[in-house]
Amino acid sequence: MPSRSRAREVAVQSLYQIEANPGTEQELLERAHHLERFLKGRLRAAPLVNFARSLVEGVQAEQASLDAELDARSQNWRVSRMAATDRAILRMAAFELLHTDVPGPVAVDEAIELARRYGTDASPRFVAGILGRLLAERDGVPTDPEPEEQGPDRPPAIRPAP
Numbered sequence: 001m002p003s004r005s006r007a008r009e010v011a012v013q014s015l016y017q018i019e020a021n022p023g024t025e026q027e028l029l030e031r032a033h034h035l036e037r038f039l040k041g042r043l044r045a046a047p048l049v050n051f052a053r054s055l056v057e058g059v060q061a062e063q064a065s066l067d068a069e070l071d072a073r074s075q076n077w078r079v080s081r082m083a084a085t086d087r088a089i090l091r092m093a094a095f096e097l098l099h100t101d102v103p104g105p106v107a108v109d110e111a112i113e114l115a116r117r118y119g120t121d122a123s124p125r126f127v128a129g130i131l132g133r134l135l136a137e138r139d140g141v142p143t144d145p146e147p148e149e150q151g152p153d154r155p156p157a158i159r160p161a162p
Contacts, residue, residue: 115127
């Protein structure tokens with residue numbers, strides 16, 4: 001796995017862990033120390049640790065605006081209802097798309113790969129649909145929303161035969 005891909009994976013794991021374990025004020029102060037140990041233990045190379053840390057801290061700082069952007073582009077799914085793994089992946093990719101100079105297709109492809117690895121069978125398509133719309137709108141390309149978006153815990157719609 002390319003090293004920046006691995007840093008993204010570790011960042012998603014960190015975001016998931018942070019959301020799954022909300023803590024007291026004292027625990028939140030200790031979390032920075034634990035995050036640093038986790039990143040250094042998993043990545044070792046300083047540039048990768050810094051990259052992963054910047055993703056985690058960036059998502060945390062921009063979470064409300066990222067969630068609003070994702071909500072606006074996901075049909076029938078609020079961010080709060082999405083699977084936690086999909087939510088972490090989408091937030092990180094949206095942060096990269098909107099707040100870094102990472103090429104859009106790279107951020108989207110990396111997110112889809114993480115969704116394949118950590119999500120359900122429907123996660124890659126779900127992530128691709130939302131991020132594809134976000135990327136297209138960021139780049140000024142008009143989009144046609146899909147008639148009915150599948151969620152990670154929702155099977156494909158069954159349409160009657162004509």
